[in-house]
Amino acid sequence: MNNQQIIDITNGIGSKELVNGTYTVSSSTTGYDNTSVLPAQVEIVEGTDEYSFTIAATGTLTLHVSDDGTDIGIPIEGATFVRCDSLGTTYGDEITSDSDGNAVFNSVPFALENAPTIYYKQTGSDGSHTFDNTLKTTTLTTDTGTVEVLNEIATTRNFNFTDANYSGLPIADGQIILSTN
Amino acid sequence: MNIVTIKCMIKDSLKVYKYNVKIYDEFNNKIIDDVTDGYGHYDFNVINYGIHKIDIIHSRLGKQSRVLFIDENYNDEVIIIFNNTHPITIRLVDQNYIGLPIEKGRVIL
Numbered sequence: 001m002n003n004q005q006i007i008d009i010t011n012g013i014g015s016k017e018l019v020n021g022t023y024t025v026s027s028s029t030t031g032y033d034n035t036s037v038l039p040a041q042v043e044i045v046e047g048t049d050e051y052s053f054t055i056a057a058t059g060t061l062t063l064h065v066s067d068d069g070t071d072i073g074i075p076i077e078g079a080t081f082v083r084c085d086s087l088g089t090t091y092g093d094e095i096t097s098d099s100d101g102n103a104v105f106n107s108v109p110f111a112l113e114n115a116p117t118i119y120y121k122q123t124g125s126d127g128s129h130t131f132d133n134t135l136k137t138t139t140l141t142t143d144t145g146t147v148e149v150l151n152e153i154a155t156t157r158n159f160n161f162t163d164a165n166y167s168g169l170p171i172a173d174g175q176i177i178l179s180t181n
Numbered sequence: 182m183n184i185v186t187i188k189c190m191i192k193d194s195l196k197v198y199k200y201n202v203k204i205y206d207e208f209n210n211k212i213i214d215d216v217t218d219g220y221g222h223y224d225f226n227v228i229n230y231g232i233h234k235i236d237i238i239h240s241r242l243g244k245q246s247r248v249l250f251i252d253e254n255y256n257d258e259v260i261i262i263f264n265n266t267h268p269i270t271i272r273l274v275d276q277n278y279i280g281l282p283i284e285k286g287r288v289i290l
Contacts, residue, residue, distance in 0.1 A: 004290070005290040006287060006288075006289050007271045007287065007288045007289075007290065008286075008287055009271065009283055009288060010284070010285060012272055012273055013270060013271070013272055014271045014288065015270050015271065016268070016269060016271065017241065017266035017268050018266050018269050019242065019264045019265070019266050020267075021264075023290035024290070025290060027273075027286065027287060028287040029285070029287055030285070030286075032286070036276060038276065044290075048269075049267065049268065049270060050272065051269060051271055051272070052271075052272040052273075052274070053272065053274075054273070054276040055273060055274075055276055056275070056276035056277055057275070085282055085284075086284065091275070091278040091280050092277070092279065106277070107278075116283075116284055116285065
């Protein structure tokens, strides 16, 4: 008789009828390092019906941000991204593109077949480029991968700065500072 | 000829079930492949004395085994008690992105 109890997980949750006792924990989760599951042992006890586990991945996803969405476009520094779930809820720290336009998500899942979907969205750019803030998806079939991200140059806007008390009198030298909310 | 009574039950439960009964002789020959009554009771007519292995299987709670030496003086009941189960919820999330649910996975206990 097989003494293993298999609990299939969908969107982070699974359930099973279990006898109280101490169990060794293992995992078979595509795209993740199955040796990383924690805790390694769990005691199922009367009165406690929910148990949480974590698992790690080892892939690296690079988002290369440029003004034309190609690997030869002008790189954009300061674009920010965050990992999400399928509903767009965000998790973890934001990442930011460097002077080469690269923003890196470490510890992402990958698999040659049936690779898990990686969800993310862009949360900001450098202030002079537009960006798409909708939920994006990708998969990694090897341990590293790059996605090209387009952030087009923003439309040029003209600003007039005049004296409030002398209608039309231009301010010779000054600055207007606009901050995003 | 002895009759050995097997009684199966679930700890801390008044519910009664049928259980599969498999009995093997000392040569590992299966001599009984049967089912208890609805109360978990089974009377085993011992034909040959000696070592016997009794496997009791519940469809949900698994298997328990006993190894007995049965001779003409054996008149004990064999009591098999299964621990009951209760429903548990397992959560599996990413270790490096706190709270990020694993979309499809498997935990093995």
